[in-house]
Every structure is written in C-alpha cells, then in structure tokens.
Amino acid sequence: MSELKKRLSSILESPKHNTEEKLQKVCHLLDQEISYFNWTGFYFKNGDKDELKLGPYVGAPTDHDIIPYGKGICGQVAVSNETFVVPDVHQQDNYLSCSIDTKAEIVVPIFKDGQNIGQIDIDSHKIDPFTDEDRELLEWLCKEVSKIL
Numbered sequence: 586m587s588e589l590k591k592r593l594s595s596i597l598e599s600p601k602h603n604t605e606e607k608l609q610k611v612c613h614l615l616d617q618e619i620s621y622f623n624w625t626g627f628y629f630k631n632g633d634k635d636e637l638k639l640g641p642y643v644g645a646p647t648d649h650d651i652i653p654y655g656k657g658i659c660g661q662v663a664v665s666n667e668t669f670v671v672p673d674v675h676q677q678d679n680y681l682s683c684s685i686d687t688k689a690e691i692v693v694p695i696f697k698d699g700q701n702i703g704q705i706d707i708d709s710h711k712i713d714p715f716t717d718e719d720r721e722l723l724e725w726l727c728k729e730v731s732k733i734l
C-alpha cells in the first residue's frame with residue numbers, strides 16, 4: 586500500500602474525530618500531497634431529494650453548494666454511477682464552472698449498500714493532469730470512505 590493510502594486510512598480509522606472532521610482531513614491531505622489537486626471536496630445526496638449537497642472541501646468557495654442530479658459533471662456522476670475524468674472542462678457542455686482557473690476535473694462516486702450516495706470531486710488548474718494512479722487512488726478512497734458512513 587502506498588504511503589498516501591496509509592495516511593488516508595489512518596485518518597478514516599481515527600477514533601478521535603467524527604465523520605465530518607475525517608472527510609475534512611482527507612481533503613486537506615490530498616490537497617497538500619498532490620500539487621495539481623486544486624479543489625478537493627465531497628458532495629452527498631441531499632436527503633431524499635435528487636440533488637447533491639456540498640460537504641467538506643478544501644479550495645476556493647463555490648456557488649454550487651446544491652447540484653441537481655444530471656447537472657454538471659457532479660450531477661452526471663450522480664446518475665451514471667461511474668467515475669468521470671474530464672481532461673479539459675472547456676470541452677464539456679454540461680459543466681458547472683466553479684472557478685475560472687479550473688481546467689480539468691475528476692469525480693468518483695461513493696456507494697453505500699449498492700446506492701450512489703455521494704462523490705469526491707477534484708478540480709485542477711492544469712489541463713489533463715489526472716493519471717490512472719489518481720483514479721485508482723480515488724476509487725479506493727471512496728470505498729474506504731463508504732465504510733465509515
């Protein structure tokens with residue numbers, strides 16, 4: 586297991602913090618360790634509504650604290666149930682701009698008991714920065730996060 590995964594695991598397993606604090610720390614660690622992760626945050630299904638609500642994040646404040654299912658990259662992942670890697674956000678019609686600096690985005694769904702209940706969303710200021718290792722790390726992380734929800 587990579588050093589970063591070990592550190593993420595130890596945050597998620599820590600008895601000292603509640604879920605919200607753990608997710609906030611996960612965002613901080615990813616933001617700190619991966620230079621091209623420039624906005625890192627969680628969205629979760631908002632009760633029984635077909636919309637996402639912003640959870641813990643690190644990065645510039647966003648206007649998109651509520652995202653209807655189907656809207657933007659995040660809303661599309663809420664209905665597709667699949668990781669969405671966007672190398673260049675300007676090539677996407679169904680995209681919600683958070684910051685003019687954002688050039689690329691990756692969104693990975695989180696499943697609990699087979700239901701898509703949220704996601705991790707990363708924005709980058711670099712074009713096409715995300716590697717297969719990033720995708721693998723984030724998909725692993727979402728499975729680990731699901732265990733504490």
Ligand code: SME
Nearest residue numbers: 647657658659680681683
């Ligand atoms: N760009 C996202 C909106 C959320 S912000 O990136 C934080 C989207 O298109 O869904």
